[in-house]
Amino acid sequence: METLLKVLKEKGYKITPQRIAIYRVLNNTKEHPSAEIIYKKLEKEFPTMSLATIYKTLEIFKKSGLVQELNVGENSFRYDANVKDHPHIICLKCNKVDDLPENLFTHLKDEVGKVSDYKVLSKQLYFYGYCPVCKGE
Amino acid sequence: METLLKVLKEKGYKITPQRIAIYRVLNNTKEHPSAEIIYKKLEKEFPTMSLATIYKTLEIFKKSGLVQELNVGENSFRYDANVKDHPHIICLKCNKVDDLPENLFTHLKDEVGKVSDYKVLSKQLYFYGYCPVCKGE
DNA sequence: ATCGTTGCAAACTATTTGCAGTGTG
DNA sequence: CACACTGCAAATAGTTTGCAACGAT
Numbered sequence: 001m002e003t004l005l006k007v008l009k010e011k012g013y014k015i016t017p018q019r020i021a022i023y024r025v026l027n028n029t030k031e032h033p034s035a036e037i038i039y040k041k042l043e044k045e046f047p048t049m050s051l052a053t054i055y056k057t058l059e060i061f062k063k064s065g066l067v068q069e070l071n072v073g074e075n076s077f078r079y080d081a082n083v084k085d086h087p088h089i090i091c092l093k094c095n096k097v098d099d100l101p102e103n104l105f106t107h108l109k110d111e112v113g114k115v116s117d118y119k120v121l122s123k124q125l126y127f128y129g130y131c132p133v134c135k136g137e
Numbered sequence: 138m139e140t141l142l143k144v145l146k147e148k149g150y151k152i153t154p155q156r157i158a159i160y161r162v163l164n165n166t167k168e169h170p171s172a173e174i175i176y177k178k179l180e181k182e183f184p185t186m187s188l189a190t191i192y193k194t195l196e197i198f199k200k201s202g203l204v205q206e207l208n209v210g211e212n213s214f215r216y217d218a219n220v221k222d223h224p225h226i227i228c229l230k231c232n233k234v235d236d237l238p239e240n241l242f243t244h245l246k247d248e249v250g251k252v253s254d255y256k257v258l259s260k261q262l263y264f265y266g267y268c269p270v271c272k273g274e
Numbered sequence: 275a276t277c278g279t280t281g282c283a284a285a286c287t288a289t290t291t292g293c294a295g296t297g298t299g
Numbered sequence: 300c301a302c303a304c305t306g307c308a309a310a311t312a313g314t315t316t317g318c319a320a321c322g323a324t
Binding site: 149150151153155156185186187188189190193194212 | 302303304305306307308313314
Binding site: 069071072073075087089091092098100101104105108109111112115116117118119120121122123124125126127128129130131132135 | 206208209210212224226228229235237238241242245246248249252253254255256257258259260261262263264265266267268269272
């Protein structure tokens, strides 16, 4: 949370209650929420806040490296306050998005750099399947 | 292309010139086009075909395992007639989407199955960087 | 006091749906 | 010749934009 304040100040963005609240939601959940879900979580606390504010804030957070944007295959983005390059796993039934440990995959970026002529900067690894709850059903 | 005819017949879908053309576009390109791009490529040949037809057709192709849908991070899907689980690399400047060889990553699905309690069915691996043309600029 | 930020409404984009007419099997 | 498919137009969903009022520094 100190990170948020520091980074916003550094980049010349103002610190507002809405931005703090949005960051808090992202930081206190493992759910990888969409803009809509963040909006719903905050509507009691900020009844007048609009979705546009969420989107504008997430845009700033992205540019500042405070969150990363995930594309799990729905037609909406999800957001993660953990900005480290780590893989995700998505349940095809309940659409839950979980983290996977990073360490198994740290070497991949370099390997890709070796086999392609691209300059590789980042990666997004998504695995799809059934989560422990759904696989039993 | 025989694949297309066979699969459509098997699943009880009708064979129409539009479906053949859409599959042909996907099969003859390495570009991983979006619905919009397929539409543009076919508008001279099929001036009356609508985007809705493209979407409906891609939906059928997806369900039949004839194409896979990619989510490279733009706000639109891209489609690939190569339905094998293979990784992609995306240029952050020109948005080109290239294939990467599959072999480097074949073991990952099993490894994920070992470290998580999910039943892993498929994966999408996206690497981001600059392509050979753009990295020089 | 200034200038970035908010909140509303409207615009926009990708995709989906309803339905009447059409054409494949 | 039935029923799935097409094409159009309208609906929907996620996201973005314009702008006047607001509020942090």
